[in-house]
Amino acid sequence: MTHDPLYHLSPVWSHMTKIRMERGEGSYIYDVNGQRYIDFTCGIGVTNTGHSHPRIVKAVQEQAAKLIHGQITIVIPEMAIKLAEALNEVTPDPIDCFFFSNSGAEATEGAVKLARQATKRTNIVTMQGSFHGRTAQAMAMTNSKTSYRVGYQPLPAGVFVAPFPYSYYFGWDEDETVDFCIKQFKQMLKTQTAPEETAAVVIEPVLGEGGYVPAPARYLQELRDICSEHGIMFIADEVQTGFGRTGHFWAFEHAGIVPDIIIMAKGLGSGMPISGVGASRALMEKWPTGSHGGTYGGGAIQTAAALETVRIMQDEHLPQRAEELGEYLMKGLKDLQAEFPVIGDVRGRGLMIGVEFSDENRYPDKATTKAVLAECVNRHLLLLICGYGEHVIRWVPPLTVTREQIDDALKIFGEALAIATSVGETASA
Numbered sequence: 059m060t061h062d063p064l065y066h067l068s069p070v071w072s073h074m075t076k077i078r079m080e081r082g083e084g085s086y087i088y089d090v091n092g093q094r095y096i097d098f099t100c101g102i103g104v105t106n107t108g109h110s111h112p113r114i115v116k117a118v119q120e121q122a123a124k125l126i127h128g129q130i131t132i133v134i135p136e137m138a139i140k141l142a143e144a145l146n147e148v149t150p151d152p153i154d155c156f157f158f159s160n161s162g163a164e165a166t167e168g169a170v171k172l173a174r175q176a177t178k179r180t181n182i183v184t185m186q187g188s189f190h191g192r193t194a195q196a197m198a199m200t201n202s203k204t205s206y207r208v209g210y211q212p213l214p215a216g217v218f219v220a221p222f223p224y225s226y227y228f229g230w231d232e233d234e235t236v237d238f239c240i241k242q243f244k245q246m247l248k249t250q251t252a253p254e255e256t257a258a259v260v261i262e263p264v265l266g267e268g269g270y271v272p273a274p275a276r277y278l279q280e281l282r283d284i285c286s287e288h289g290i291m292f293i294a295d296e297v298q299t300g301f302g303r304t305g306h307f308w309a310f311e312h313a314g315i316v317p318d319i320i321i322m323a324k325g326l327g328s329g330m331p332i333s334g335v336g337a338s339r340a341l342m343e344k345w346p347t348g349s350h351g352g353t354y355g356g357g358a359i360q361t362a363a364a365l366e367t368v369r370i371m372q373d374e375h376l377p378q379r380a381e382e383l384g385e386y387l388m389k390g391l392k393d394l395q396a397e398f399p400v401i402g403d404v405r406g407r408g409l410m411i412g413v414e415f416s417d418e419n420r421y422p423d424k425a426t427t428k429a430v431l432a433e434c435v436n437r438h439l440l441l442l443i444c445g446y447g448e449h450v451i452r453w454v455p456p457l458t459v460t461r462e463q464i465d466d467a468l469k470i471f472g473e474a475l476a477i478a479t480s481v482g483e484t485a486s487a
């Protein structure tokens with residue numbers, strides 16, 4: 059009998075590839091056989107500073123040699139204080155106070171707990187297509203695909219779902235889409251969740267798992283106004299959009315608004331597990347001391363990695379790079395769209411770009427999406443799929459990527475498109 063090397067790993071994990079990864083460097087990963095892959099997944103939007111950035115490696119090594127675990131409710135790791143100060147530099151006023159945990163789901167749970175305590179209200183509004191994590195409350199707030207929820211009902215109650223301004227899906231222009239979604243939101247406050255019961259609205263400024271769809275600035279501005287009018291907390295889930303990815307440090311900055319609460323994770327630690335909730339000190343003071351916490355949150359190594367991440371972002375001007383290189387990548391992808399009509403839409407902000415595959419009625423074309431991805435993997439380019447119909451290829455390169463690496467990836471993508479679409483033509487002929 060042959061031994062399955064994955065036998066002792068729980069099959070609950072899905073695996074996009076069976077690549078056994080040994081090391082990473084910048085935009086590349088190397089498998090155990092020394093084969094090199096361009097990694098434009100960033101481990102689902104995590105390694106924004108590139109794999110094993112030398113400064114992150116040094117910060118983690120130095121911190122590990124000094125202190126690995128200092129529990130924040132017993133002693134206070136120096137790095138946690140420094141990280142909070144650094145985050146204060148990169149968040150707009152009045153956000154100046156931070157809570158740390160380990161994953162995006164945990165930060166989502168924390169943000170909701172904070173909003174409920176601060177408002178003394180119960181209900182939460184999330185967006186159609188949103189993804190906030192795999193724990194019970196986060197799952198109840200996740201609507202990107204039923205597969206994240208099937209078999210886990212009943213989920214926590216008090217969650218209501220508003221339409222997300224996804225113009226391509228609706229088939230309308232941006233203004234029409236925003237008008238519709240704001241009208242629906244207002245109706246929701248009259249028919250489903252009364253303002254006096256609504257603690258928070260949680261929104262990804264660019265839908266992640268839901269298909270890499272940026273919310274138009276006017277939608278975010280009008281939503282912000284509605285929240286302010288009714289004392290509802292505006293929570294920006296910046297887990298995937300944050301840390302420079304969209305061309306600003308935070309994606310909500312594109313709309314010129316300030317949320318009440320920010321959820322952050324992924325890019326924050328360059329790969330070390332750390333997440334955070336940011337809000338004003340005044341708001342944080344409404345969260346009763348001891349009513350939330352965790353063993354590892356604010357731990358020494360994670361906070362050291364996150365502090366160095368902030369400094370790299372600043373020193374290497376990574377948000378600006380994301381903007382410039384994002385425009386370059388977007389142009390390359392739009393050129394391919396002109397060549398391959400199976401690409402219905404190319405959209406995004408900065409280095410967070412989605413390529414949607416659809417038929418002439420804008421229904422998802424999952425088969426082509428999967429075929430293109432498989433051809434990319436065969437050619438050693440790693441990309442990810444998202445969207446409710448598994449029909450969007452997302453581009454999430456590190457913010458340290460070079461133009462040459464983008465050119466290499468676009469060339470492979472073009473080849474993959476040519477092969478995948480010609481197979482489709484032959485099959486249907």
Ligand SMILES: Cc1ncc(COP(=O)(O)O)c(C=O)c1O
Nearest residue numbers: 161162163189190191266297298
């Ligand atoms: C927008 C968003 N929020 C929350 C999460 C959950 O983060 P985690 O997987 O670290 O729990 C994710 C993960 O993909 C995400 O993209």
